[in-house]
Amino acid sequence: MRDVCIIGIGQTPIGELWDYSLRELAFQALDQAAREAGIERPEALFVGNMLAPRLSDQAHLGALVADFAGWRGIEAATVEAACASGGVAFQAAVRAVGSGAVDVAAVCGVEKMTDDTPELVTSALATAADADYECVHGASFVALNALIMRRYMHEYRVPHEAFAPFSINAHRNAMNNPNAMFQRPITLEDYQRASMISEPINLYDSSPICDGAAAIIVCPLEMARSLTDRPLVRVRASVTATDSLDLASRRDLLALEAAQLSARKAYEKSGLTPADVDVFEVHDAFSIMAALSLEAAGFAERGRGTWPARDGEIAIGGRIPISTMGGLKGRGHPVGATGVYELVDLVTQLRGEAEANQVKNARIGMTQNIGGTGATVVTHILERMN
């Protein structure tokens, strides 16, 4: 496979963007990314989206977005793996270029969630879980994550407050991100007083319902050198792994085995180890997922996923900075777009463009994009080359 580089990124602010339709959001992100890359038109477009068929009565986003972006005719498709849709769509773009099938590919993660009622959004999000074995019993997606968090707290005797530093860190980092949904800090007291969503998950353990789009342009290494003067960011590993959708079928409820597997393979493919990673954009849709992702990717021992948060190691300047632009918690979590936002944030860090939130000398970064309660996990390792 050819070496693949990222030569353009784009994103919309995340929020309740009632003035823009799905296709308009996608266009804004893609247009930014294409201008930055200095390309007129990619040969292929992969759209990461989960909810449009239910919330916008719209499937077939590949051709729709390609046309609206002014690229009628190019190859296009939607790639979906619930909340990991953005990550698998990026992987499809990497494969398209890596295989030699195309030279320039675009990926766009886009989601529009705030035009519908919370009831419709909750039932649409539940399609990430097992309809026949979980949702049929009335379990919502947050309820399933709450089961995991409850079990974690019980098994390892971890108090609820141990998760607070994840939310505090995410909100602190989001303050300096103009595209973040929540640009304000929260305190331990705020966290403790937050209303309960699905016990033990409270408001600050959760990411918001929101709209947004992020985009990336990729091309082969040789071409990247001639197209851009910005620091080159290369894809060192792109690995997807899976687990059962339903929690009851998991061998180990607290292991997040797909995250372990995809991280292990990503380290193997890149020849790197956790010690080499300067920034880690985690999938903190719920704070329990941040803890489990840290464990699965080798940054914390089992049952000790909250320790790096407690010890300040996840902060910018710490051992393993996470959610550096606010993460899913602070920046926002437009589900099908999130995997692309994680990559965009990471590229921003690796290029040294993160300003107040810059991780010093960041050269190797990792993202983990999690679909469902861990049924699909996509790990990407990126490297700054110059």
Add this chain to the structure above:
Amino acid sequence: MRDVCIIGIGQTPIGELWDYSLRELAFQALDQAAREAGIERPEALFVGNMLAPRLSDQAHLGALVADFAGWRGIEAATVEAACASGGVAFQAAVRAVGSGAVDVAAVCGVEKMTDDTPELVTSALATAADADYECVHGASFVALNALIMRRYMHEYRVPHEAFAPFSINAHRNAMNNPNAMFQRPITLEDYQRASMISEPINLYDSSPICDGAAAIIVCPLEMARSLTDRPLVRVRASVTATDSLDLASRRDLLALEAAQLSARKAYEKSGLTPADVDVFEVHDAFSIMAALSLEAAGFAERGRGTWPARDGEIAIGGRIPISTMGGLKGRGHPVGATGVYELVDLVTQLRGEAEANQVKNARIGMTQNIGGTGATVVTHILERMN
């Protein structure tokens, strides 16, 4: 890109399969394909599906199907482009193997449409069209195809009966396909007396609402030689092209430009011409689409797409046999699965396993899988190697 071969195919019968769930259908097709290929487990699975998020309350089919097939852990994702979902999913599998990222990939097209009311199915199918510019006015998917057919009949002065031979041919071929939904012939009189669905599209111009799954296993050429004694079928070209979703934005309502573009590129990539093609599996979701696809792919002059049907050229033994196992009309059209069924039928022909429907000495075959009213078109050219 490495040469990619098809080493296993599988399919369920198509029909109203109320005894089997979505995942069970997918498993049946994948299990057949994997046994035929002689593999235990692929490294990646790509699921082609359009309607499950709406009709089965289930997204995230990649991991779901991978797990149910006994392949927990492998890479998996859903690839969607409306009715072209099966074709784009197969393309993703070809890229995964072609790039060297994996050696063995599986693709499964699966759709379950008959558990819901016709009203729900009609509104779900309409998500293939433009929600904001077409469906908002109440246009159903069949109504949009009817606009194209009406325009075609007007523009080229083609009577409705000119389309009858497409349906008659499809039904005749479906008689010998044990997996086809309609294993009975129809006559010109049946066609003429059929009830109107959306004028001028009548019952026999339309494909049925149905359930089904089809699967394919692919691997690199070198590996294929060691794995199977069956005739080797190689992918010579895999090309997706797009057009606007909404008909009103098309430059030319009757040109099917995405089909022209994807066919032209597929010929270029393979170094072949229409004259080299022994079998052509068209996307005859509506008979007008069969005519337009024949024109776009170079088998008929503009406005003369019904001529090959009139002249018997589309029959087995004719110049360009189409819908050889019944096509979407006779075999059935479980939308997200259709692109994979087309490929499975073509492989059956190229291997010489089509029995009563065998096209003699078929060595080069083509499929065209159409999403929406032509907004995404995937063309594949396959070749028998030995």
